[in-house]
Amino acid sequence: MVGALALASASLACGSAKQETDAAAPIRSSKSLGTTHGPNGEPATPTSALTLTPGEVAKVRAGHYTAALVWHESADFTTAVTAGVRDEFDRLGIEVVAETSANFDAAKQKADIETVEAKRPSVMLTLPVDPVVTASAYKAAARRTKIVLLSSVPQGMKQGRDYVDLVTDDLFQMGKRAADALAAAIGDEGTVGYFFHDANHYVTNQRDQAFLKTITGSYPKIRVAVKRGIADPNEAQDEANAVLVKDRDLSGVYVMFAQPPGEGVLAALRANGNTKTKLVTLDLDEPLALDMAKGGNTVALIADKAYELGRAMAVSGAYGLLDKDAPAFVVAPAMTITRSNLVEGYHESLHRDPPASVMKALGK
Amino acid sequence: MRAIEPRRYVVYVAFLLILAFFAATLSDDGFLSEDNLLNIVRQTTPVTVMAVAVVFVLSAGEIDLSLGSVVALSALVTAEVMKTQSAVLAVAAGLGVGLATGAVNGLFVTLLRLPSFLVTLASLGIVAGLARTITDLRSVAVDDQSFIDIFGSGDVGPIPSLAFWALGAVVLGHFVFRHKRFGAHVVATGDDAGAARATGIRVDRVRFAVLVLSGAAAALAGILYTGRLEAATYTLGEQDLVTVIAAVVIGGTRLFGGEGSVVGALIGSLIMGTLTNGLILWGLSTSEQLIAQGGLLLLAISLTLREPRRELA
Numbered sequence: 001m002v003g004a005l006a007l008a009s010a011s012l013a014c015g016s017a018k019q020e021t022d023a024a025a026p027i028r029s030s031k032s033l034g035t036t037h038g039p040n041g042e043p044a045t046p047t048s049a050l051t052l053t054p055g056e057v058a059k060v061r062a063g064h065y066t067a068a069l070v071w072h073e074s075a076d077f078t079t080a081v082t083a084g085v086r087d088e089f090d091r092l093g094i095e096v097v098a099e100t101s102a103n104f105d106a107a108k109q110k111a112d113i114e115t116v117e118a119k120r121p122s123v124m125l126t127l128p129v130d131p132v133v134t135a136s137a138y139k140a141a142a143r144r145t146k147i148v149l150l151s152s153v154p155q156g157m158k159q160g161r162d163y164v165d166l167v168t169d170d171l172f173q174m175g176k177r178a179a180d181a182l183a184a185a186i187g188d189e190g191t192v193g194y195f196f197h198d199a200n201h202y203v204t205n206q207r208d209q210a211f212l213k214t215i216t217g218s219y220p221k222i223r224v225a226v227k228r229g230i231a232d233p234n235e236a237q238d239e240a241n242a243v244l245v246k247d248r249d250l251s252g253v254y255v256m257f258a259q260p261p262g263e264g265v266l267a268a269l270r271a272n273g274n275t276k277t278k279l280v281t282l283d284l285d286e287p288l289a290l291d292m293a294k295g296g297n298t299v300a301l302i303a304d305k306a307y308e309l310g311r312a313m314a315v316s317g318a319y320g321l322l323d324k325d326a327p328a329f330v331v332a333p334a335m336t337i338t339r340s341n342l343v344e345g346y347h348e349s350l351h352r353d354p355p356a357s358v359m360k361a362l363g364k
Numbered sequence: 365m366r367a368i369e370p371r372r373y374v375v376y377v378a379f380l381l382i383l384a385f386f387a388a389t390l391s392d393d394g395f396l397s398e399d400n401l402l403n404i405v406r407q408t409t410p411v412t413v414m415a416v417a418v419v420f421v422l423s424a425g426e427i428d429l430s431l432g433s434v435v436a437l438s439a440l441v442t443a444e445v446m447k448t449q450s451a452v453l454a455v456a457a458g459l460g461v462g463l464a465t466g467a468v469n470g471l472f473v474t475l476l477r478l479p480s481f482l483v484t485l486a487s488l489g490i491v492a493g494l495a496r497t498i499t500d501l502r503s504v505a506v507d508d509q510s511f512i513d514i515f516g517s518g519d520v521g522p523i524p525s526l527a528f529w530a531l532g533a534v535v536l537g538h539f540v541f542r543h544k545r546f547g548a549h550v551v552a553t554g555d556d557a558g559a560a561r562a563t564g565i566r567v568d569r570v571r572f573a574v575l576v577l578s579g580a581a582a583a584l585a586g587i588l589y590t591g592r593l594e595a596a597t598y599t600l601g602e603q604d605l606v607t608v609i610a611a612v613v614i615g616g617t618r619l620f621g622g623e624g625s626v627v628g629a630l631i632g633s634l635i636m637g638t639l640t641n642g643l644i645l646w647g648l649s650t651s652e653q654l655i656a657q658g659g660l661l662l663l664a665i666s667l668t669l670r671e672p673r674r675e676l677a
Contacts, residue, residue, distance in 0.1 A: 071650070074650045074651065096647070097393075097647050098644050098645065098647055099644075099647070099648075099649050099650055100644055100650065100653075101650040103603065104599060105599060105602065105603050106503075106593065106595075106597055106599060106600070107410075107589055107592075107593060107600055107601075108603070110592070110593055111403070111407040111640075112644065114403045114406075114407070115400070115403060115407075115640075115641050115644045115645065116644060116645075117399075118393070118394030118395065118397055118399060118400040118403070118645060119393050119394050119645060120394065130503050130595075130597055130599075131503075132503035132504070132505050132595045132597070133503050133593045133595040133596070133597045134593075135505075135594070135595070136517070136593065136594045136595075137593075155505065199500075199501055199502075200502060231496075231500065231501055232496065232501070
């Protein structure tokens with residue numbers, strides 16, 4: 001599946017799609033120049049390796065366990081992760097007794113953790129907003145609840161002792177796929193702008209570095225003309241404006257993630273009347289998907305399989321409840337979404353249909 | 365002799381009804397456990413501390429939009445200073461951030477005769493920008509155990525140290541608001557600044573003082589957050605402004621000045637915290653929580669803020 005996706009062609013678009021889209025080249029999968037590893041260098045285990053025997057499923061079902069979902073925000077991504085979690089928990093007979101969203105507020109997340117602990121859930125699935133600020137709350141919760149982490153490990157917590165495992169995307173593959181897609185869109189030659197996350201953040205740092213390593217290591221005719229760090233994702237549009245005023249002839253740009261920096265860079269391209277520069281970013285996002293469907297600047301979105309992440313977290317929770325040894329670091333596969341597989345991309349990544357606006361633009 | 369106004373007490377009844385409702389529906393879900401009830405007190409303390417000061421601000425006919433950003437900057441300054449200096453100095457530095465911001469707000473409002481809404485909107489931006497700059501968006505951990513015990517997770521017997529901060533702020537605030545001349549001057553200024561000035565009240569001094577008080581309370585809230593979280597980050601307090609104002613207004617303080625209640629603000633803060641806590645324990649999804657919170661808030665506001673019908677002359 002992964003191989004097929006890697007070779008997926010951004011094939012001819014029909015209807016009103018512009019010529020550039022029609023002429024899109026197939027995406028070649030370059031040689032992988034690295035791998036995803038955990039925050040402490042742990043090797044990655046694919047989500048598909050997490051399995052439960054029928055006997056283990058029966059044992060979990062007999063336990064009548066409960067779970068709390070402590071998320072960082074409410075968005076398409078968390079909705080899809082939650083859907084994966086709930087479907088798997090239904091199979092395992094685990095009841096979700098509390099669900100929270102911190103809206104990226106670390107203080108609220110600490111309060112959320114304390115509140116859900118009043119229900120004494122057997123397992124907590126969570127994405128920590130801030131690995132430093134929320135650490136004390138997670139350490140306290142870990143004394144009586146099995147914790148499964150998504151994407152980030154709170155400071156000072158140890159796998160096996162404080163949490164079951166860390167589940168995340170195949171970060172290197174996401175960056176690499178972004179490089180391959182952008183290279184294909186610009187014909188393997190030209191100049192690109194690299195908008196990376198200028199913060200000490202494990203997930204974005206690995207993805208950004210994988211893009212840079214691949215585009216410079218595998219595509220000798222492509223030059224990274226601009227490297228611009230973005231510390232505050234909300235300011236991406238201003239940063240991009242500054243770049244695009246000086247470098248109008250960039251063949252393509254990579255942006256660290258879709259919302260809000262990808263949208264911001266797209267807005268800057270539009271504001272500068274730039275219809276030529278190709279844009280590749282990470283995550284499915286309606287405005288960018290719509291731009292891609294209409295044959296605009298956006299040529300590919302690299303998405304994780306959020307539903308699969310949720311399913312894997314739920315199975316990890318069962319590992320914890322069974323005291324079964326879990327791999328320290330588990331990754332879900334990435335996928336390249338272009339105009340040609342946009343509908344399938346939504347299904348596979350977010351487990352739902354694309355928004356009506358995108359379907360309309362695709363003529364479906 | 366003043367007639368008893370039933371409306372003044374509706375907020376207390378509303379709080380008791382909300383407590384009773386959750387106690388009845390969540391009796392098996394830990395709502396009434398000592399840990400959970402103390403958690404509500406811990407979680408609401410920073411909002412309560414700010415709400416006490418905002419009673420003064422709103423009663424004086426002013427507003428302070430910079431509260432949330434002062435929380436973040438004072439928290440970060442406290443945590444940063446504590447890396448190299450004593451906790452006492454760090455707390456003083458954190459409070460200094462609030463006092464300075466409040467003083468600057470107050471000077472612009474009184475000397476340049478600018479509306480506090482616009483002045484504090486501008487200072488919100490400046491202070492939030494500074495908070496993002498000083499640590500380059502990085503969170504800062506704190507490990508001074510005495511500081512953490514006093515301002516965060518410590519207990520005195522069964523009572524969390526944070527409860528003492530909330531109680532102290534409410535008692536002091538109530539005493540000054542109800543029993544000291546300053547409180548009366550605040551209300552008179554908010555009710556009719558011209559009339560207050562005519563009676564000899566130094567209206568500008570009152571306005572300056574309430575904004576400094578507000579800055580100091582926000583700084584203290586930032587320090588309390590730092591103690592509770594054992595860390596500081598630039599997003600602290602970002603979402604507190606609306607909660608604080610809602611708590612104060614539900615508690616019987618008029619949004620446009622001339623009337624206030626510190627004890628009501630405490631109850632308002634506890635209502636907000638109890639709603640969040642109870643709805644999570646109910647097991648509602650995040651979206652359902654937002655809808656239910658909005659609905660219950662509307663009900664609480666309808667009960668507490670409904671204007672009495674006026675008889676036609």
